[in-house]
Amino acid sequence: MAEQSKKWILMVTAQTPTNIAVIKYWGKRDEKLVLPINESISVTFDPAHLCTTTTVAVSPSFQQDRMWLNKKEISLDGARYQNCLREIRARANDYEDEKKGIKISKNDWQNLHVHIDSYNNFPTAAGLASSASGFACLVFSLAKLMNVQEDNGRLSAIARQGSGSACRSLFGGFVKWVMGKEEDGSDSIAVPLVDEKHWDELVIIIAVVSSRQKETSSTSGMRETVVTSALIEHRAKVLSLYSLH
Numbered sequence: 001m002a003e004q005s006k007k008w009i010l011m012v013t014a015q016t017p018t019n020i021a022v023i024k025y026w027g028k029r030d031e032k033l034v035l036p037i038n039e040s041i042s043v044t045f046d047p048a049h050l051c052t053t054t055t056v057a058v059s060p061s062f063q064q065d066r067m068w069l070n071k072k073e074i075s076l077d078g079a080r081y082q083n084c085l086r087e088i089r090a091r092a093n094d095y096e097d098e099k100k101g102i103k104i105s106k107n108d109w110q111n112l113h114v115h116i117d118s119y120n121n122f123p124t125a126a127g128l129a130s131s132a133s134g135f136a137c138l139v140f141s142l143a144k145l146m147n148v149q150e151d152n153g154r155l156s157a158i159a160r161q162g163s164g165s166a167c168r169s170l171f172g173g174f175v176k177w178v179m180g181k182e183e184d185g186s187d188s189i190a191v192p193l194v195d196e197k198h199w200d201e202l203v204i205i206i207a208v209v210s211s212r213q214k215e216t217s218s219t220s221g222m223r224e225t226v227v228t229s230a231l232i233e234h235r236a237k238v239l240s241l242y243s244l245h
């Protein structure tokens with residue numbers, strides 16, 4: 001780092017809407033890489049309605065990565081957070097702000113720590129896909145901060161490793177999550193189908209009946225279904241026959 005002073009701080013703020021499935025993602029074929037057993041299609045909400053706002057900051061004075069969600073500090077130890085941080089850092093690029101005298105080289109990002117402040121303007125973990133907007137926003141803002149270039153759905157593939165449906169929240173309108181064939185999951189990404197004006201009369205009404213945290217997380221619900229349901233295999237087979245174009 002050319003600038004050794006510990007006084008500087010760089011910040012990026014982003015806002016990402018959540019999405020609701022028309023054809024739902026349910027079941028993983030690879031838990032670690034978060035690869036689905038079926039293709040899915042969703043509609044992304046208007047960012048003015050249900051969204052996450054995330055600010056990421058970096059400074060040489062930060063001693064460790066930390067995160068606050070809805071004003072409460074949370075642990076970043078979980079695999080979903082570590083996956084996103086690791087994958088973004090691995091693709092970070094040089095950054096320079098001559099006016100502020102800040103120069104960060106590609107390798108410096110490995111040793112610099114981030115602070116993340118995230119806020120959902122709707123109930124968290126209550127069935128409204130807060131992790132979709134949350135991880136899409138986290139990956140997008142970290143990518144901007146660390147100067148990561150988008151390349152063939154790269155950010156979508158990283159957001160997917162935070163939360164599957166997050167890969168679809170990086171696009172507006174109707175979005176498809178392609179299953180992909182690669183072992184490393186690099187082609188399991190979201191692609192926009194049509195933009196938000198395509199079906200202009202469409203109105204989605206969200207009736208929040210409870211803002212309590214749901215009792216079964218999507219991760220364990222999916223795991224249980226894949227292990228115990230004969231119907232889920234049938235669903236995945238039928239959906240692949242009608243491959244969602």
Ligand code: ADE
Nearest residue numbers: 052118119130131134135
């Ligand atoms: N899970 C739920 N909301 C989230 C957010 N805003 N950021 C990261 N993970 C989340």
